[in-house]
Amino acid sequence: xxxxxxxxxxxxxxxxxxxxxxxxxxxxxxxxxxxxxxxxxxxxxxxxxxxxxxxxxxxxxxxxxxxxxxxxxxxxxxxxxxxxxxxxxxxxxxxxxxxxxxxxxxxxxxxxxxxxxxxxxxxxxxxxxxxxxxxxxxxxxxxxxxxxxxxxxxxxxxxxxxxxxxxxxxxxxxxxxxxxx
Numbered sequence: 001x002x003x004x005x006x007x008x009x010x011x012x013x014x015x016x017x018x019x020x021x022x023x024x025x026x027x028x029x030x031x032x033x034x035x036x037x038x039x040x041x042x043x044x045x046x047x048x049x050x051x052x053x054x055x056x057x058x059x060x061x062x063x064x065x066x067x068x069x070x071x072x073x074x075x076x077x078x079x080x081x082x083x084x085x086x087x088x089x090x091x092x093x094x095x096x097x098x099x100x101x102x103x104x105x106x107x108x109x110x111x112x113x114x115x116x117x118x119x120x121x122x123x124x125x126x127x128x129x130x131x132x133x134x135x136x137x138x139x140x141x142x143x144x145x146x147x148x149x150x151x152x153x154x155x156x157x158x159x160x161x162x163x164x165x166x167x168x169x170x171x172x173x174x175x176x177x178x179x180x181x
Contacts, residue, residue, distance in 0.1 A: 007111050007112060007115050008067075009107050009108065009111045010107065011066065011068065011104065011107060012064055012065060012066060012104060012107055012108050012111075013064075013065040013067050014062050014064055014076065014108055014111065014112055015062065015063050015065060016056060016058075016062065017052055017055035017058065017062070017075070018052065018056055019049075019052050019053050019056050020052070021052045021056075021063055021072045022045065022048040022049040022051075022052045023045075023048075024071055024072035024073070025048045025051065025052055025072060026045050026048035027096060027098075028073075028074070028094070028095070028097060029042065029043045029048060029094075030042045030043055030044070030045075030048070031097060033097055034094065034097065035157075037129065037130040037132070037133040037136065039157040055075075060077060060078060060079040061075055061076070061077055062075060062076045062077075062078065063075055064095070064104065064108045066099065066104065073095060073096045073098075073099040073104060074093060074094055074095030074096055074099065074104065074105065074108070075094060076091065076093050076108065076112055077091065077092035078090070078091050078092075078112070078116065086124075087121055087122055087123035087124070088122075088123060088124045088125070088126060089116070089122055089124075089125050089126070090125070090126050090127065090128070091109070091112075091113065091125050091127050092127065092128075093105060093109060106139060106142055106143065109139070110143055113125055113143070113175065113180065114180060117177045117180065122177065123176070123177070124174055124176050124177075125145075125174070125175045126172065126173060126174050127140055127145060127172075127174075127175075128170050128171065128172055129170065129171050130168055130169070130170065130171075131150065131171050137171055137173070140173045141173075143175070144175060144179045144180055145174065145179075146173060146175070146179070147171055147173055148172050148173060149171075149172045150170070150171055150172070151169060151171075152169055153167035153168065154167075154168075154169070155167070155168050155170055156168060
């Protein structure tokens, strides 16, 4: 049996996904606005249930729960990048629009990365975001991530009416363990 993963902050609980997270998960992943800077399309309740079951078995997705309401308000993605000997991980996050602007993402990610650096042999954590997603890159900079570059038209999530990719730029950020001391 797998050990339960939990980080407790002042206002939040960061934990493994649970099968019964599907309603709160659906609440923000069914909203078209969530996908402005993210790949994918709004999901159905059925898909939300499937994803929660899948992610409850995963070691790379973590639920962020508002303790005062026992409400799942967002999630964090954290996965090791190949080659493994570089000791580098990628972090990503999506939070419910209804709970943005209250410092929850900052609090969750700050505690999460400190926990990862303290318990794991990690050299670097990287993050990527669309340059137009100002809230996301400002969050990363508040957390002491350094902008390391801009990748030009390196990714697409959608295609135009002629089935041609709509290419997007990406900011790349990095955080070293010594950056948070």
